[in-house]
Amino acid sequence: MNDELYRENILDHYKKPHHRGKMARASCSGHAINPFCGDDITFYLKMKGKKGAEKVDAALFEGHACAICTASASMLTDEVKGKGTEKARAIGKERVLELLGVSPGPTRLKCALLPLKAFKLALYSHLGKRMDGKEETELAEASE
Amino acid sequence: MAFDIEKIRADFPILARRVNGKPLAYLDNAATTQKPRAVLDAMQEYYEQSNANAHRGGNALAEEATEIYENARKKVARFIGASPTEIVFTRNATEALNFAARFCAEQMGAKRILLTEMEHHSNIVNWQLAAKGKSKIEYVKMRSASAICKEDVVGLSADSVFSFTHASNVLGTVNDAALLCRLAQKTGAFSVVDGAQSVPHMKVNVHGMGCDFFAFSAHKMLGPTGVGVLYIRNELADTLTPMFGGGGAIESVALSSTSFARAPHKFEPGTQDVAGAVGLTAAIDYLENVGVSAIEKHVAALHGTCIDGLKEVGGVSVYGNGRKTGIVSFNVGKLHAHDVAQFASDDGVMLRAGHHCCQPLMKSLRVSATARASFYLYNTEEEVGRLLASVKRAKKVLS
Numbered sequence: 001m002n003d004e005l006y007r008e009n010i011l012d013h014y015k016k017p018h019h020r021g022k023m024a025r026a027s028c029s030g031h032a033i034n035p036f037c038g039d040d041i042t043f044y045l046k047m048k049g050k051k052g053a054e055k056v057d058a059a060l061f062e063g064h065a066c067a068i069c070t071a072s073a074s075m076l077t078d079e080v081k082g083k084g085t086e087k088a089r090a091i092g093k094e095r096v097l098e099l100l101g102v103s104p105g106p107t108r109l110k111c112a113l114l115p116l117k118a119f120k121l122a123l124y125s126h127l128g129k130r131m132d133g134k135e136e137t138e139l140a141e142a143s144e
Numbered sequence: 145m146a147f148d149i150e151k152i153r154a155d156f157p158i159l160a161r162r163v164n165g166k167p168l169a170y171l172d173n174a175a176t177t178q179k180p181r182a183v184l185d186a187m188q189e190y191y192e193q194s195n196a197n198a199h200r201g202g203n204a205l206a207e208e209a210t211e212i213y214e215n216a217r218k219k220v221a222r223f224i225g226a227s228p229t230e231i232v233f234t235r236n237a238t239e240a241l242n243f244a245a246r247f248c249a250e251q252m253g254a255k256r257i258l259l260t261e262m263e264h265h266s267n268i269v270n271w272q273l274a275a276k277g278k279s280k281i282e283y284v285k286m287r288s289a290s291a292i293c294k295e296d297v298v299g300l301s302a303d304s305v306f307s308f309t310h311a312s313n314v315l316g317t318v319n320d321a322a323l324l325c326r327l328a329q330k331t332g333a334f335s336v337v338d339g340a341q342s343v344p345h346m347k348v349n350v351h352g353m354g355c356d357f358f359a360f361s362a363h364k365m366l367g368p369t370g371v372g373v374l375y376i377r378n379e380l381a382d383t384l385t386p387m388f389g390g391g392g393a394i395e396s397v398a399l400s401s402t403s404f405a406r407a408p409h410k411f412e413p414g415t416q417d418v419a420g421a422v423g424l425t426a427a428i429d430y431l432e433n434v435g436v437s438a439i440e441k442h443v444a445a446l447h448g449t450c451i452d453g454l455k456e457v458g459g460v461s462v463y464g465n466g467r468k469t470g471i472v473s474f475n476v477g478k479l480h481a482h483d484v485a486q487f488a489s490d491d492g493v494m495l496r497a498g499h500h501c502c503q504p505l506m507k508s509l510r511v512s513a514t515a516r517a518s519f520y521l522y523n524t525e526e527e528v529g530r531l532l533a534s535v536k537r538a539k540k541v542l543s
Contacts, residue, residue, distance in 0.1 A: 005486065006483075006486075014542070037482060038503060066480035067483045
């Protein structure tokens with residue numbers, strides 16, 4: 001039943017998403033598209049602190065997305081706030097599913113991971129780095 | 145023959161299964177249809193009794209396989225009002241449309257390619273690839289979710305090709321293909337028609353339509369996956385050089401050159417999917433036995449119930465008019481189509497949600513996705529009722 005996927009916490013974040021909107025002076029942004037359905041999420045980050053010891057000061061997201069994707073994006077904005085770049089980088093698929101509290105099927109997994117991909121793209125564009133192979137494979141589930 | 149829904153349903157083994165603990169209500173027929181036992185049996189029987197390499201070898205079994213394959217071609221030809229020599233078997237409608245695009249751009253001098261915003265990606269990407277930046281691609285704009293208006297078809301000339309869908313896989317809307325082909329013909333332009341969504345639902349006559357190419361897939365009309373058809377008008381087929389070469393498509397081969405067989409064989413190199421063609425034959429037999437117009441009537445009734453029911457739910461937008469094709473594309477208020485389809489799926493009701501491989505059309509409709517129910521001969525009023533119940537539940541939980 002839906003009660004498994006559309007749990008209270010997911011519905012709460014879907015109906016009242018945290019940190020939704022466009023960031024005027026973002027340090028960086030990342031945009032990810034789910035080619036399966038055309039959904040798209042843009043993640044904006046404001047970074048603070050000295051180079052080498054930066055932290056995520058604020059995160060916003062916007063885009064077209066379903067309940068699972070919207071909830072995932074909303075939870076992720078909470079999750080990354082205040083984290084240093086290394087800790088933020090370490091957030092992976094497992095953590096996102098833990099936050100959602102569900103294990104969606106293969107189709108909806110793409111919905112759940114799309115915000116993570118947008119977030120990582122934003123962070124890496126700021127760091128001027130590329131994803132490693134393992135991470136790319138994991139996030140490829142969000143877009144293949 | 146009377147339209148006996150219970151009897152029809154009993155012919156489709158998959159309809160007996162359950163999904164998520166609920167009886168399967170398969171409402172994704174515009175994506176692919178289920179297969180009746182007659183189709184499965186015919187293919188099995190071919191492999192068990194007649195399998196050999198058609199058009200090869202002088203043995204009795206190969207002759208039998210050849211006859212079966214060519215009879216399939218004849219049946220397909222009769223079904224769409226063509227001559228057997230005009231029927232080329234492909235892997236699917238997409239492959240057929242890719243062939244048509246390349247023939248037009250590479251061999252028929254099509255410098256201008258006119259498409260419509262209603263097209264499936266399979267009738268857009270093929271042209272972009274074939275054009276190679278040398279031919280110009282233009283689009284007939286959509287005014288609304290209605291059929292293509294002839295007034296909007298402009299700019300055709302002798303160096304153009306007009307390619308359009310007979311029926312939209314999103315809107316269900318049916319275009320007046322004969323009228324549109326005549327427009328092309330008048331200017332000397334070629335016409336290519338995507339019939340993937342029309343052939344399963346209505347009587348099609350390609351000669352009456354006057355198209356140069358026509359494409360469709362077996363799997364959307366009770367047949368197997370892996371078989372499609374490209375109709376190429378006879379006079380044209382003779383002038384075209386095959387894009388792929390190999391055995392069976394030749395008259396004679398020397399070390400430096402080849403003389404090709406006549407159409408359609410020159411377009412079918414290599415061992416063909418005879419079992420697939422047999423499956424398509426059985427599918428046509430099945431559809432004709434039930435009656436194409438009886439199916440049309442049944443599907444229109446389900447479509448009507450669905451539209452009325454969605455109106456009652458309230459706040460539902462329906463896109464297009466799929467009365468003839470049994471397609472209902474819709475959105476429920478601000479709910480995302482994915483979520484609606486997920487609720488339905490959990491109730492055992494299979495819908496499609498997303499852009500339906502029609503991103504330009506979605507853009508013109510100003511939506512990112514729609515949910516789509518598509519009906520066929522084995523669907524029931526009860527299944528429509530279950531769909532509506534799922535939609536109501538999604539609305540209640542998510543709003």
